[in-house]
Amino acid sequence: MSDPVLETLLLPLLSGEVEPGSDPKALFMRARAGQSLRDLAPAKLVCEQSFAPDRDALQKSGFEVLAEVAETGFDLVLVLPGRQRQEARAQLARAVSKAVTGGQVIACSANTEGAKTLESDLSDLLGRTEKLTKNKCRAVWGTVQVENLNQDLLEKWSRLDKPRTVLEGAYVSRPGIFAWDRVDPASALLVSHLPETLKGRGADLGAGFGYLSRAILEKAPKVAAMDLYEAEKRALDLAEQNLSAFKGKRALNGIWSDVTKGLEGPYDFVVSNPPFHQAGRADRVDVGQGFIRSAAGGLRPGGDFFMVANRHLPYEQTLSDVFANVAQLADEGGYKVIRAVKGKGGR
Incomplete structure (x- = not known):
């Protein structure tokens, strides 16, 4: 290119x-x-x-x-x-x-x-x-x-991009990270629709500074482990600090990788607020589509994938291609929350 x-x-x-x-x-x-x-x-x-x-x-x-x-x-x-x-x-x-x-x-x-x-x-x-x-x-x-x-x-x-506390001291972040000094509204919407019954081993794709993973660990006590996948190491280092309260209580693993190349798995559930910009302002739907395919590949049969995306992004066909069941849970503020279930036969 x-x-x-x-x-x-x-x-x-x-x-x-x-x-x-x-x-x-x-x-x-x-x-x-x-x-x-x-x-x-x-x-x-x-x-x-x-x-x-x-x-x-x-x-x-x-x-x-x-x-x-x-x-x-x-x-x-x-x-x-x-x-x-x-x-x-x-x-x-x-x-x-x-x-x-x-x-x-x-x-x-x-x-x-x-x-x-x-x-x-x-x-x-x-x-x-x-x-x-x-x-x-x-x-x-x-x-x-x-x-x-x-x-x-x-x-x-x-000193301008040094890590510092944000959100009234609740998190550590730094300039240059996605939504570095605020809670992204799409992520907040996704959290509000995640069930407290989540359990087992989960993965957060595009974990950023750890907001989604920490919210899951606080909300769902039966989650035993979380793998945080993040392409930007500067963000992943922050996520490790922001989840430090759970060290020794839950199994946590930060993975610095390109999610579109696949997951380690198998996972009981996967969550994601996938990025749709990379080195430019144009929408990159291929990145989100890659996240969806990787989520399907990393889930165990019957596992759940929860994602949030801008309403206009065309992810439904990709979801239908790789998941047995797809349902929209919310459509609010320009964002959609979707739950997809991997079929027992693997799809």
Whole structure:
């Protein structure tokens, strides 16, 4: 698939406008795989990626991938900042901190996802930047020079996405995580329609910072175990903290993976508020459909799948294809809650 943001990020290197040296030590934050990266990647490139599908694609392409890079002293730092502004600013500050004096930082965003703000923010940090626009995206770059750095801003922005308590201290979260500082109304609606009689071993697909799983453990005393599947490791680490009260009382397992590739199972029940955006604003119904198929594959015969989704998303056909019985439990506030039962024969 075409990735115009990645392609534009690399253009300053291809054009020679940025020359990091003959054998640069390079870091790519929020890295994504693509042919343009394979064609250009320096030999000493380290990729940082905490989102499982992108991690998997990079590893398949032969790159070294770490969820978080502790090392500093890079000659070149590439970064694709997130859409949430506090997280994006923290990522820019971290990119600058990872570079050596005289090193280059290159960042890129789509025009529809804050490219002008990105240019302004990196300029505020470095003192001077250059830009290139193409593919409806903007690449911005600059040299890290101590005399030009805004040290106060660098320190302030470095703290912007740190974990902190939210919801009156009930949870720990951080910017950049889905619905990071609130209870998502779709998840709350799903919780309200989950029975207290849930029992056995369950799975939460796309667990986020742990709201659904914790609500289930609080509501259904006969649930003995919960596996939390989450593609974003930063969220999964938070979920572990938010469910700490249940450690030693219920069996808990965090699984950093791409749910669409399948579940460990078998489960007595599965719950999910599947994502429908990935690296863009367009609806991605294929992600939710993948969650549905994985849920069916991971359930024992007769097991229950409870999901919530935006009303307009077309999941009913996929549900009917892989489950024996499908029923809508609620249609409120633009969301639908659905229960599906796996047939005794496996379907």
